[in-house]
Amino acid sequence: xxxxxxxxxxxxxxxxxxxxxxxxxxxxxxxxxxxxxxxxxxxxxxxxxxxxxxxxxxxxxxxxxxxxxxxxxxxxxxxxxxxxxxxxxxxxxxxxxxxxxxxxxxxxxxxxxxxxxxxxxxxxxxxxxxxxxxxxxxxxxxxxxxxxxxxxxxxxxxxxxxxxxxxxxxxxxxxxxxxxxxxxxxxxxxxxxxxxxxxxxxxxxxxxxxxxxxxxxxxxxxxxxxxxxxxxxxxxxxxxxxxxxxxxxxxxxxxxxxxxxxxxxxxxxxxxxxxxxxxxxxxxxxxxxxxxxxxxxxxxxxxxxxxxxxxxxxxxxxxxxxxxxxxxxxxxxxxxxxxxxxxxxxxxxxxxxxxxxxxxxxxxxx
Numbered sequence: 001x002x003x004x005x006x007x008x009x010x011x012x013x014x015x016x017x018x019x020x021x022x023x024x025x026x027x028x029x030x031x032x033x034x035x036x037x038x039x040x041x042x043x044x045x046x047x048x049x050x051x052x053x054x055x056x057x058x059x060x061x062x063x064x065x066x067x068x069x070x071x072x073x074x075x076x077x078x079x080x081x082x083x084x085x086x087x088x089x090x091x092x093x094x095x096x097x098x099x100x101x102x103x104x105x106x107x108x109x110x111x112x113x114x115x116x117x118x119x120x121x122x123x124x125x126x127x128x129x130x131x132x133x134x135x136x137x138x139x140x141x142x143x144x145x146x147x148x149x150x151x152x153x154x155x156x157x158x159x160x161x162x163x164x165x166x167x168x169x170x171x172x173x174x175x176x177x178x179x180x181x182x183x184x185x186x187x188x189x190x191x192x193x194x195x196x197x198x199x200x201x202x203x204x205x206x207x208x209x210x211x212x213x214x215x216x217x218x219x220x221x222x223x224x225x226x227x228x229x230x231x232x233x234x235x236x237x238x239x240x241x242x243x244x245x246x247x248x249x250x251x252x253x254x255x256x257x258x259x260x261x262x263x264x265x266x267x268x269x270x271x272x273x274x275x276x277x278x279x280x281x282x283x284x285x286x287x288x289x290x291x292x293x294x295x296x297x298x299x300x301x302x303x304x305x306x307x308x309x310x311x312x313x314x315x316x317x318x319x320x321x322x323x324x325x326x327x328x329x330x331x332x333x334x335x336x337x338x339x340x341x342x343x344x345x346x347x348x349x350x351x352x353x354x355x356x357x358x359x360x361x362x363x364x365x366x
Contacts, residue, residue, distance in 0.1 A: 030173055031071035031078055038064040038083065039168035045086060049093075058090040065103075068169075072111065079111050081119040082167045088126045097137065101130040118159040119167055125152035182281070182305035183312060185365045188274050193219045194351055195275045195300075198343035199286040200246045202233050202253075207289020209237035210259065211248050214340035215269055216348045221355075223348065227269050228341040230256035234293065246338040263296040270300050278322045278347045280305030306350045313360045322346055329353035 030037040041064055048057035065087050071078035084107045091100035104127040114120035132145035165171040200212040214228040232238070232253045243249045277283035280303055287299050310317065310325045317324055322343060326335050330349035336342035354360065 029071075030169060031067040033060075033063050033067050037170070037173060038067050039165075039170045039173075042086075042168060049090075054090055054093055058087065058094070061086045061090055069107070069110075076113070077115065077172065078169060079113075079115055080167065080169050081107070081111075081114060081116065081123045085119070085123050085126060088123070088130065092126070092130060092133075097130045097133040101127055101134065104130070116162045116167060118156060118162055121152055121156045121159060125149055125156060128152055180308065180312075180365065182303075182308040183364060184274060184302070184304045184309075186361045188302065188304075189351070189355055189361070189364060191274060193217065193271075193273045194348075195270050195273045196344045196348035196351060197275055197277050197283055197287075198340040198347065199277075199283050200248060200338065200340050201242060201286060202237065202248070203239050203241040205237050205239070206293070207286035208259070208293035209233045209239075210286050210290055211240070211253050211256075212246070212340040213262075213266075214344040215266070216341075216344045217269065217273070218348050218352065221352055223345070225269065226341070226345075227265065228344075229262065231262075232256040232258050234258075246340075258294070259290040260294040260296060263294065263298050266298045270298075272301065274302040274304060275300040276304050276306050276347055276351050278306045278325070278343065278350070280307070306347050306354075309354060309364075310350070313354065313357075313363055325350055 032038065033041055041060060045057050045061050045064070048054070048060065061083070065083040068078060068080050068083045072080075084103060087103050088100040091097070091103065104123055108123070108127070128145050128149035132142045132149060134140075135142040135145055163171065194217075196216045196218070198214050199207075199210045201207070202209040202211045210231050211233055212228075212230050215226065216223055217225040230248065230253045232255075238250060238253075240249050284299075284303055287303075291297060291299050306325065307320050307322075310320045314320070314325065314328065317328060323335055323337055326333060326346040326349060330346070330353060333346060333349050335346050
């Protein structure tokens with residue numbers, strides 16, 4: 001059977017639009033200090049305060065605040081008042097009321113719309129208290145600032161509490177993803193070489209009724225090898241009930257090799273590369289059925305499913321059938337569905353697109 005047009009062997013293609021759409025589903029990148037999300041350092045700030053090291057606590061708290069402010073410049077959702085409040089509280093404890101007020105004023109002047117109303121009121125309350133202390137220190141009337149502080153205290157009490165994870169930004173962090181049988185880890189997905197496979201079967205009786213197989217090997221984003229052949233099923237499984245789906249009938253496979261005939265070629269072709277199929281539970285059952293029938297040992301060590309991956313990475317799609325996912329990930333690819341060579345190449349396009357869409361990788365097992 002002729003292979004897919006070689007001009008489609010380059011899987012990079014025109015993907016900028018696809019990558020832009022996929023980036024909408026990437027998790028936000030949190031602000032970090034020393035390689036860790038800023039909220040993970042807050043217990044250390046508290047520990048330094050408890051141990052009588054307020055200046056060291058202030059240095060760390062300011063690092064966290066600056067990281068938050070930098071992140072908020074590109075993503076307003078990271079505008080988290082609690083980090084400014086922590087700095088202001090430490091300045092206040094050291095009697096540095098001017099610095100406390102300056103930190104709050106600077107943030108209020110530059111920050112976007114507050115993410116949490118109660119946290120913003122708390123910050124305004126701290127500013128009023130700092131200004132009250134400054135007024136006393138410089139011999140001015142503190143009463144207006146005290147009244148403003150009292151008003152903010154009352155307003156803060158009326159507002160509902162916000163979970164601390166939302167105040168610190170931790171709630172926006174990507175959740176740890178559990179391993180799944182058919183979903184590769186990020187490191188496996190990013191391997192330079194992989195194989196995509198598709199089987200067509202004559203009937204539903206057994207996996208050994210496979211009548212066509214196609215494998216596509218990809219290295220560094222380019223198709224470097226393909227294997228596609230009809231298969232002659234064993235005589236007891238040669239009933240064709242799916243010809244209306246894939247167009248293959250008994251006449252097409254009369255002179256085709258059996259699985260046993262090509263088993264060594266399959267092993268050599270796959271090597272140690274991870275293998276992907278769309279709806280891999282079906283292809284895996286066919287592959288195992290062939291190995292059981294012919295006593296061959298060709299089943300790959302690593303087998304993954306682009307359908308399961310798409311359900312996790314692209315939950316917004318109306319469905320996760322091969323035409324839908326391939327149409328989304330590789331809109332320029334003309335799929336001839338239920339032709340094994342075309343289906344395998346479509347699967348390869350999907351894997352290649354997932355490799356490039358690094359913003360989605362935190363949704364995969366580590």
